[in-house]
Amino acid sequence: MSTSHPPPASSSVPERSTWRSVLHHDVPASLVVFLIAIPLSLGIAAASGAPLIAGLVAAVVGGVVAGALGGSPLQVSGPAAGLTVVVAGLVGQFGWAATAGITCAAGLLQILLGVTRVGRLALSLSPAVVHGMLAGIGVTIAVQQLHVVLGGKAQSSLIANLGALPAQLVAHHPHSVLVGVLTVAILLTWPRLPKVKMVPAPLVAVVAVTALAAAFLTDVTRVDLPEQPLKELVLPAVPDGAPIEIITAVLTVALVASVESLLSAVAVDKLHRGKRSNLDRELIGQGAANAVSGALGGMPVTGVIVRSSTNVAAGARSRASAILHGIWIAAFVLAAGAMLELIPMAALAGVLLVTGLRLVQLAHIRTLRKHDELLVYVVTAAGVAVLGLADGVLIGLALAIVRVLYRLARATVTTTEEDGLWTIRIRGTLVFLGVASLVRTLRSIPEAARVRVDLDVHHLDHAAYEAIEDWRRGHLARGGSVELNRVAFRAAMRSDPARRLLPWHPQVVAEPDQRVSMLDGIREFEASADPIRPMLAKLAADGQRPAQLFITCADSRIVPNLITTTGPGDQFCVRNVGNLVPPKGSNSSSVDAAIEYAVDVLGVKSIVVCGHSHCGAAAAALEANAPAGTGLQNWLRHLEPSLRRAVGLPDIVDPATGVKLSPADKLSVANVGVQLANLRSFACVREAEDEGRLELIGLWFDLRAAAARLVLDREPYLVRADEELATAGSSFKR
Structure with a gap:
C-alpha cells in the first residue's frame, strides 16, 4: 500500500x-x-x-x-x-x-x-x-x-x-x-x-x-x-x-x-x-x-x-x-x-x-x-443482570435461535395482476413451514390465467418444490399457462451459494445457447430492484460522493464492485485497455479529466490502480503484435516504460502458491507500479498526497485464484490483500 x-x-x-x-x-x-x-x-x-x-x-x-x-x-x-x-x-x-x-x-x-x-x-x-x-x-x-x-x-x-x-x-x-x-x-x-x-x-x-x-484522608478503607x-x-x-x-x-x-x-x-x-x-x-x-x-x-x-x-x-x-x-x-x-x-x-x-x-x-x-437484533441484546443483558450469567446467556441464546428459525422459515409470497398477467413473487426462504400459506396464495389465482412465477429464495425444500409443481401441473391442466425460471428453481433447490453471491451466475455456467439476453437480464433486475431503489433514489438526489477512484482494465472479466465488495456510489471508475495512466501532458484527455475530477471535485480519499493476470494488453505489448497504425498500437506505446521496468525486476512469486509469475503477469505487476508513479505527474494528486488527503494503492487481481494482491515497490512485490497491513507504507513511495 x-x-x-x-x-x-x-x-x-x-x-x-x-x-x-x-x-x-x-x-x-x-x-x-x-x-x-x-x-x-x-x-x-x-x-x-x-x-x-x-x-x-x-x-x-x-x-x-x-x-x-x-x-x-x-x-x-x-x-x-x-x-x-x-x-x-x-x-x-x-x-x-x-x-x-x-x-x-x-x-x-x-x-x-x-x-x-x-x-x-x-x-x-x-x-x-x-x-x-x-x-x-x-x-x-x-x-x-x-x-x-x-x-x-x-x-x-x-x-x-x-x-x-x-x-x-x-x-x-x-x-x-x-x-x-x-x-x-x-x-x-x-x-x-x-x-x-x-x-x-x-x-x-x-x-x-x-x-x-x-x-488528608486518614479514615478511608485501603x-x-x-x-x-x-x-x-x-x-x-x-x-x-x-x-x-x-x-x-x-x-x-x-x-x-x-x-x-x-x-x-x-x-x-x-x-x-x-x-x-x-x-x-x-x-x-x-x-x-x-x-x-x-x-x-x-x-x-x-x-x-x-x-x-x-x-x-x-x-x-x-x-x-x-x-x-x-x-x-x-x-x-x-x-x-x-x-x-x-x-x-x-x-x-x-x-x-x-x-x-x-x-x-x-x-x-x-x-x-x-440489524434488528436489539431485542436479543436487551433480553440477554437483563437476564444476566437479574438472573445471573448462565441463565441470562441461555435465555439470550434461546431467543436468538427462535428468531433465526423464524427468519429461516419466513417467505413472502405476493401476487399482482396487470393486463391479464398474474405475477407471483416469492422471496426469502421457502421450507415446509411456509407451504400452507404458499398453497393458499397459489389457489387464489383464477383458472386459465396467465401466470409468471418470480422466484428469488435462498433455499427451497422438497415440500415447497412439490407444492409449486403440483399447483403448476393442475393450473396447466385447467387451461392456464405458467412461466417459471427453471434455472432459479434448480439453484434454490440446491441452495446454490454461487447464485446467491452472483445473481448473474447462470449466464456464466450455462452453454452459449442457453444464455439469457440482455433484455431478459434487465427485466430480472427491474423486477428484483425494490430493495435498492430507495438507496439509488437517494444517490440520485444527493449526488455521488465516492471514497475511491478505481482505475482498472477494460477486460470483461474484471468486475471492480465484485472484487472489492462495494456498491453504487462507492467507487469512481476509469477503465481502459491495460489500466494505463499516461503521464500528464500525454494527450489522454479522458483519463486526465477523470483523475482531476475525482481528486479536485469529488475529493476521493484513495486512488487504486488495479492490474490483473492473463492481461491481453500485457501479452500484446510483449509480443508487439498490435496492428500497425491502429489506435491500439498507439495506446499500447504507453506500456513501454512498464516493459523496461519489468526487465529490471527479478522473478515475482505469487504469495499464496509460491509459483513464479509468467512474463505477461510479471509485466502487468510492474505496470501497476509505473501507473502509480505516473499519477504523481498530476499536480492535484501530488498536493493531496502531500497533505495526507489521498492514498495511492497498487492492486493486482489473480483471475484464476479469484484473489487480490497488493503491489509493492520492493521484494516480494506482491503480498496477499488479507495480510496487507503486514507491510506499512511500502508500495511505490516517491
Missing part, C-alpha cells in the same frame, strides 16, 4: 522480536501496560470477592504464560471485568480455594478445546448475545461498585444492591465518596485532555487520589495485602458440591473466558498492522494461563481489550511487551507491595464503576438496532 503520510500511532506493526526492537518498542509499552494493570487487577479481585493477591497473581500469569504461548502477539491477558460476576458467584458457593481449583480445571478444558480446534466455534455465538452478556455484567459491576464508592459494602446480587442503595446514599461516608467521585471524574476527563492520552487514565486517577488520601505474598497464596482445592454444579462451574468459566479472549483477540487484530491471530493457539495459551493461575491460587485469566489496546497504542511490536508487563508486576509486588496498601478501596471501585459502564457501548446498541 502506498501512502505518504505515516500510519496512526495505534496501528503498530508486529515484527520479529530483535533485541533492538524489544528495547525500543516493547520495554516502554510494557511499562505503560504494567502501570494500568495493577489498579485494574486489584479492583477486579475486590469486586469478585477474591483475595487481592489473587488478582495480581492472575495478572502476572496472564502476562507471562498467555503472552508467551498465546496466538495473539499483542494481546495482554489478566483478570477481566467480564468474569467478575462469575467469580463472585463461585466464591460465595464454593469458597476461594475451590474456585481456584475450578479455574485450573477450566484452563485444562480450554487447552483441550484449542487442541481439538473447536475453540473458534465460540465466535459463532450471536454478537447480540455476547454484547448483551457484557452489558449485563457491566451494569452489575457498576451498581455493585457504586456501594463501595459510597463507603459501604456491595451486596450479592443486582436486585439486592438496588434495594440497599437508598440506605447507602443516606449513610455518611464523605471521605470515601470524595475519593470515588474524584476517581470517576479523572477517568472521564483525562482522555479528553490534549497530548496526555499516552498516560493511562486509571493510573493517573489512582495515583492522584492515593496521594490525596495519604495526605488495600490490604499480606506481608509475605508468596506464603499467603491459597492452593486450589477440589470443590465440595454436586457433580453437576461443579461441571457447570468449570464449563461456565472456560466458555466465558474463551469467548472474551477470542473476541478480544479479534478486536486487537483490527488495531495493528500484522499477522492475524491464531485463535486455536490463543485458546491453548489462555488455557495454560488459567491452569497455572488456578494452581497458584490466582483468578481466572482472559484476554483484556483495555490492556491490549493500551499495549498497541504504546507502540508494542511483539509478545515481549505482554511478557515483560507480567514480570514488572511480580517484581513490584515482591519489592514494593507496601506502596499498594496506600490505595483507597473507593479508588479501585471508581475504576471498576467506569469500566463496568463502558461495557454498555452505544455503538453496539446502534448496530444491533440497525
Whole structure:
C-alpha cells in the first residue's frame, strides 16, 4: 500500500522480536501496560470477592504464560471485568480455594478445546448475545461498585444492591465518596485532555487520589495485602458440591473466558498492522494461563481489550511487551507491595464503576438496532443482570435461535395482476413451514390465467418444490399457462451459494445457447430492484460522493464492485485497455479529466490502480503484435516504460502458491507500479498526497485464484490483500 503520510500511532506493526526492537518498542509499552494493570487487577479481585493477591497473581500469569504461548502477539491477558460476576458467584458457593481449583480445571478444558480446534466455534455465538452478556455484567459491576464508592459494602446480587442503595446514599461516608467521585471524574476527563492520552487514565486517577488520601484522608478503607505474598497464596482445592454444579462451574468459566479472549483477540487484530491471530493457539495459551493461575491460587485469566489496546497504542511490536508487563508486576509486588496498601478501596471501585459502564457501548446498541437484533441484546443483558450469567446467556441464546428459525422459515409470497398477467413473487426462504400459506396464495389465482412465477429464495425444500409443481401441473391442466425460471428453481433447490453471491451466475455456467439476453437480464433486475431503489433514489438526489477512484482494465472479466465488495456510489471508475495512466501532458484527455475530477471535485480519499493476470494488453505489448497504425498500437506505446521496468525486476512469486509469475503477469505487476508513479505527474494528486488527503494503492487481481494482491515497490512485490497491513507504507513511495 502506498501512502505518504505515516500510519496512526495505534496501528503498530508486529515484527520479529530483535533485541533492538524489544528495547525500543516493547520495554516502554510494557511499562505503560504494567502501570494500568495493577489498579485494574486489584479492583477486579475486590469486586469478585477474591483475595487481592489473587488478582495480581492472575495478572502476572496472564502476562507471562498467555503472552508467551498465546496466538495473539499483542494481546495482554489478566483478570477481566467480564468474569467478575462469575467469580463472585463461585466464591460465595464454593469458597476461594475451590474456585481456584475450578479455574485450573477450566484452563485444562480450554487447552483441550484449542487442541481439538473447536475453540473458534465460540465466535459463532450471536454478537447480540455476547454484547448483551457484557452489558449485563457491566451494569452489575457498576451498581455493585457504586456501594463501595459510597463507603459501604456491595451486596450479592443486582436486585439486592438496588434495594440497599437508598440506605447507602443516606449513610455518611464523605471521605470515601470524595475519593470515588474524584476517581470517576479523572477517568472521564483525562482522555479528553490534549497530548496526555499516552498516560493511562486509571493510573493517573489512582495515583492522584492515593496521594490525596495519604495526605488528608486518614479514615478511608485501603488495600490490604499480606506481608509475605508468596506464603499467603491459597492452593486450589477440589470443590465440595454436586457433580453437576461443579461441571457447570468449570464449563461456565472456560466458555466465558474463551469467548472474551477470542473476541478480544479479534478486536486487537483490527488495531495493528500484522499477522492475524491464531485463535486455536490463543485458546491453548489462555488455557495454560488459567491452569497455572488456578494452581497458584490466582483468578481466572482472559484476554483484556483495555490492556491490549493500551499495549498497541504504546507502540508494542511483539509478545515481549505482554511478557515483560507480567514480570514488572511480580517484581513490584515482591519489592514494593507496601506502596499498594496506600490505595483507597473507593479508588479501585471508581475504576471498576467506569469500566463496568463502558461495557454498555452505544455503538453496539446502534448496530444491533440497525440489524434488528436489539431485542436479543436487551433480553440477554437483563437476564444476566437479574438472573445471573448462565441463565441470562441461555435465555439470550434461546431467543436468538427462535428468531433465526423464524427468519429461516419466513417467505413472502405476493401476487399482482396487470393486463391479464398474474405475477407471483416469492422471496426469502421457502421450507415446509411456509407451504400452507404458499398453497393458499397459489389457489387464489383464477383458472386459465396467465401466470409468471418470480422466484428469488435462498433455499427451497422438497415440500415447497412439490407444492409449486403440483399447483403448476393442475393450473396447466385447467387451461392456464405458467412461466417459471427453471434455472432459479434448480439453484434454490440446491441452495446454490454461487447464485446467491452472483445473481448473474447462470449466464456464466450455462452453454452459449442457453444464455439469457440482455433484455431478459434487465427485466430480472427491474423486477428484483425494490430493495435498492430507495438507496439509488437517494444517490440520485444527493449526488455521488465516492471514497475511491478505481482505475482498472477494460477486460470483461474484471468486475471492480465484485472484487472489492462495494456498491453504487462507492467507487469512481476509469477503465481502459491495460489500466494505463499516461503521464500528464500525454494527450489522454479522458483519463486526465477523470483523475482531476475525482481528486479536485469529488475529493476521493484513495486512488487504486488495479492490474490483473492473463492481461491481453500485457501479452500484446510483449509480443508487439498490435496492428500497425491502429489506435491500439498507439495506446499500447504507453506500456513501454512498464516493459523496461519489468526487465529490471527479478522473478515475482505469487504469495499464496509460491509459483513464479509468467512474463505477461510479471509485466502487468510492474505496470501497476509505473501507473502509480505516473499519477504523481498530476499536480492535484501530488498536493493531496502531500497533505495526507489521498492514498495511492497498487492492486493486482489473480483471475484464476479469484484473489487480490497488493503491489509493492520492493521484494516480494506482491503480498496477499488479507495480510496487507503486514507491510506499512511500502508500495511505490516517491
